[in-house]
Amino acid sequence: MGKGCAVAGRYALLLESVTKTYGSGRNAVTALNDVTMGVPRGTFLAVMGPSGSGKSTFLHCSAGLDRPTNGGVTLGDTRLAGLNEEQLTEIRRERVGFVFQAYNLLDSLTVADNVGLPFRLAGTPVPTDRVRAELANVGLADMGDRYPGQLSGGQRQRVAVARALITGPDVIFADEPTGALDTRTGKQVLELLRGVVDRTGQTVVMVTHDPVAASHADSVTFLADGRLAGELVAPTPEKVAERMTRLGEW
Numbered sequence: 001m002g003k004g005c006a007v008a009g010r011y012a013l014l015l016e017s018v019t020k021t022y023g024s025g026r027n028a029v030t031a032l033n034d035v036t037m038g039v040p041r042g043t044f045l046a047v048m049g050p051s052g053s054g055k056s057t058f059l060h061c062s063a064g065l066d067r068p069t070n071g072g073v074t075l076g077d078t079r080l081a082g083l084n085e086e087q088l089t090e091i092r093r094e095r096v097g098f099v100f101q102a103y104n105l106l107d108s109l110t111v112a113d114n115v116g117l118p119f120r121l122a123g124t125p126v127p128t129d130r131v132r133a134e135l136a137n138v139g140l141a142d143m144g145d146r147y148p149g150q151l152s153g154g155q156r157q158r159v160a161v162a163r164a165l166i167t168g169p170d171v172i173f174a175d176e177p178t179g180a181l182d183t184r185t186g187k188q189v190l191e192l193l194r195g196v197v198d199r200t201g202q203t204v205v206m207v208t209h210d211p212v213a214a215s216h217a218d219s220v221t222f223l224a225d226g227r228l229a230g231e232l233v234a235p236t237p238e239k240v241a242e243r244m245t246r247l248g249e250w
């Protein structure tokens, strides 16, 4: 359904002249302004920028949570512009994984049931062997029967990563995934995401304010006032911090 032919397999995510304007007339805010960029498959991208620079808007438009005002987004080999709401919902469930700062696990479900949730929501049988494999993949092989309330913050975030991985999505979007974690636990989650990219060829797009978190990515894309404001390949915390300082307060 809705397959396009624009991307010959190279990009997991492609934005072409994406503009997003909220409101209209004198109240209009252009949150993204003519953004064109591609995220190659099997890479880890961090997106940074000052507060209000458009990072969340970038993530929402890229993941099909919101529609651009102009321009197009292609996820894997699917152009999002042509899809109706039902198809977009399916894309979000099956082709995209999300990891949020606040874990977003269901407390009333076991860890294993949380990981299998995308299948339940789709009304298809939960492949319990895959649930087990993903839990092992994130280092939680023995925790499937526990409830989220019985886990540490870092472990909960690992469950969220397992849930994001289980459908084999085109892109995992992570929004400040270490924002609620201490430094050591945050590092483990970042190393897990790094390993997911290196070992399984997954693609990760992470919004963050933290130069140390960004340094785990292959490259960092900077936004300022809704526009692309440069890229840093092989980022170090120092280089990222220096760029951010040049972009203004953060």
Ligand SMILES: Nc1ncnc2c1ncn2[C@@H]1O[C@H](COP(=O)(O)OP(=O)(O)OP(=O)(O)O)[C@@H](O)[C@H]1O
Pocket (backbone or CB within 6 Å): 022, 023, 029, 030, 031, 049, 050, 051, 052, 053, 054, 055, 056, 057, 058
């Ligand atoms: N629903 C909305 N209605 C109107 N304006 C909005 C809406 N969402 C975002 N904006 C505006 O769009 C611009 C970009 O916002 P966005 O949330 O994408 O920035 P951000 O870089 O994620 O910020 P932060 O780092 O503070 O979370 C801001 O000026 C914001 O006020």
